[in-house]
Amino acid sequence: MTASGVGGADGPATAPAMDPASWFDVAGKTFLITGGTSGIGRMMADGLVAAGARVVVSSRKAPAVEETVAELREAGDAIGVPGDVSTPEGARALAAAVSAAVDGRLDVLVNNAGVTWGAELEAFGPEGWDRVMHTNVEGVFHLTVGLLPALRAAASEDDPARVIMLGSIDGLRTPPMENYSYSASKAAVHQLTRHLARRLAPESITVNAIAPGPFVSRMTKFVVQDPDATAKAVAEVPLRRFGRLEDAAGMVAFLSSRAGAYVTGAIIPLDGGITGAGTGG
């Protein structure tokens, strides 16, 4: 029996706690955000720290991690652990360093770090595949496995530990850009999400993916710097705008809170309606 009811289908044994304000609360939880120094990861880090969470920020470049942590600490609790998830050794080393920094207990892993590559079809060589697949897919797998002991230490039936992947709408629909390895890597991330969700559900660890549409970041700099390309990108979004901090941080907070505790194996588009409501125009 749990605090709010029995397991299985026979309903709650006690009245559920009716405290809606707590349903979305992430205060006091510890998050690791890979790629938390830029773009969507930084938006999530800012939002979660403001919501009272403790955020571990990671990326390859130690100075960027230090700078981000210094800025986050003006609002709350943050620490930095640099690392490179593009090799199995790097991902395992990061898992060990983060586990030590959080005393072996991690509530939420956000596998956000990712890279892309674009080239015309016949010029799309191996260099466009290796880094993208190793970072976006294999790195996510090895980091998640390396952090399982810390996630297990935080997991309970009432409040599961959470793994949140950053997929992409490019893994859900066919992108117009020539980013072949990226779209394939994100489709792989979505399936890895479902597979890990099945494997880890009995251990009270949920695994979900957020599939963003356009957000301002380093990855989309080539669009954002060009007013025509920006207008075209916005016109493809039914809600007619890029994603914002509250969209990214709000979704990750939902998936990490009591409100998101019964969701696992889901791929959630965060795209202003591109995949669900059709393209704009």
Ligand SMILES: NC(=O)c1ccc[n+]([C@@H]2O[C@H](COP(=O)([O-])OP(=O)(O)OC[C@H]3O[C@@H](n4cnc5c(N)ncnc54)[C@H](OP(=O)(O)O)[C@@H]3O)[C@@H](O)[C@H]2O)c1
């Ligand atoms: N922006 C969008 O519109 C959009 C849309 C759909 C999906 N996404 C996904 O959302 C996630 C974040 O994207 P973003 O656009 O916000 O990215 P971004 O601004 O380019 O930032 C990427 C982050 O990942 C880190 N990183 C890159 N390679 C790494 C590695 N090998 N090990 C550790 N950290 C690494 C980078 O820092 P260092 O360089 O210091 O390592 C940086 O902090 C990605 O998974 C991306 O595919 C983004």
